[in-house]
Amino acid sequence: MRALRGWLLLSILGLGVGGCAREKCAPAPPAEQLEPLPPPNDPAPADAPGEGEARYHLEQVADGLWAALQPDRLRYYDSNSVIIETSAGLVVVDAQSQLDAVAWLVDELQRRFDAPVTHVIVTHWHLDHVYGVALYRQAFPGVEV
Numbered sequence: 809m810r811a812l813r814g815w816l817l818l819s820i821l822g823l824g825v826g827g828c829a830r831e832k833c834a835p836a837p838p839a840e841q842l843e844p845l846p847p848p849n850d851p852a853p854a855d856a857p858g859e860g861e862a863r864y865h866l867e868q869v870a871d872g873l874w875a876a877l878q879p880d881r882l883r884y885y886d887s888n889s890v891i892i893e894t895s896a897g898l899v900v901v902d903a904q905s906q907l908d909a910v911a912w913l914v915d916e917l918q919r920r921f922d923a924p925v926t927h928v929i930v931t932h933w934h935l936d937h938v939y940g941v942a943l944y945r946q947a948f949p950g951v952e953v
Contacts, residue, residue, distance in 0.1 A: 864913055866891070866920070876913055887936040889913065897926035903940035910940030914947045927952045 864876040872893035878886060886909060890901040898921060904910050917925060925948045928941055944951050 864888070864909060864916075866916065891917065893921070893923070894926070897923040899927045899929060900925050900944065901929045902931055903928055903944060905936040905939035907940060907943060910943045914943055918947070924948050925951050 864878055867875045867877055869875050874891040874893075876889040876891060878888060886904045886906050887902045889904065892899040892901070898917060900917075904913070914925075925944055928944050928951060930941065930953065941953055945953070
């Protein structure tokens with residue numbers, strides 16, 4: 809199980825870090841310079857959870873490794889996330905596009921863990937992986953993206 813966790817972590821970090829060398833990436837602007845984003849144009853499915861209801865469930869994959877998964881009926885509606893517990897705080901991989909879902913997940917992380925989100929890794933530039941980054945930056949000042 810420990811070896812599986814190591815390979816999973818290396819794969820995630822390789823996807824997130826390997827795709828973007830630091831010298832080639834423009835730094836993200838400070839959170840206070842970001843304007844609020846309008847919601848994406850895709851309406852939620854009719855059977856999507858209502859406001860305040862869980863859009864994801866957190867499933868512990870291994871010690872210190874969590875998956876934020878959509879319910880089956882929303883499986884292809886938005887991306888899922890991986891949460892990695894480190895000694896410095898939490899690392900979140902991918903930030904979804906539905907802001908109500910991101911807000912729920914941010915609140916859930918603050919409620920469940922006695923640690924801030926220190927890093928958000930975006931695996932690629934698609935909307936369903938990057939749109940919610942602004943909410944992490946607002947909730948956790950100083951978070952690295």
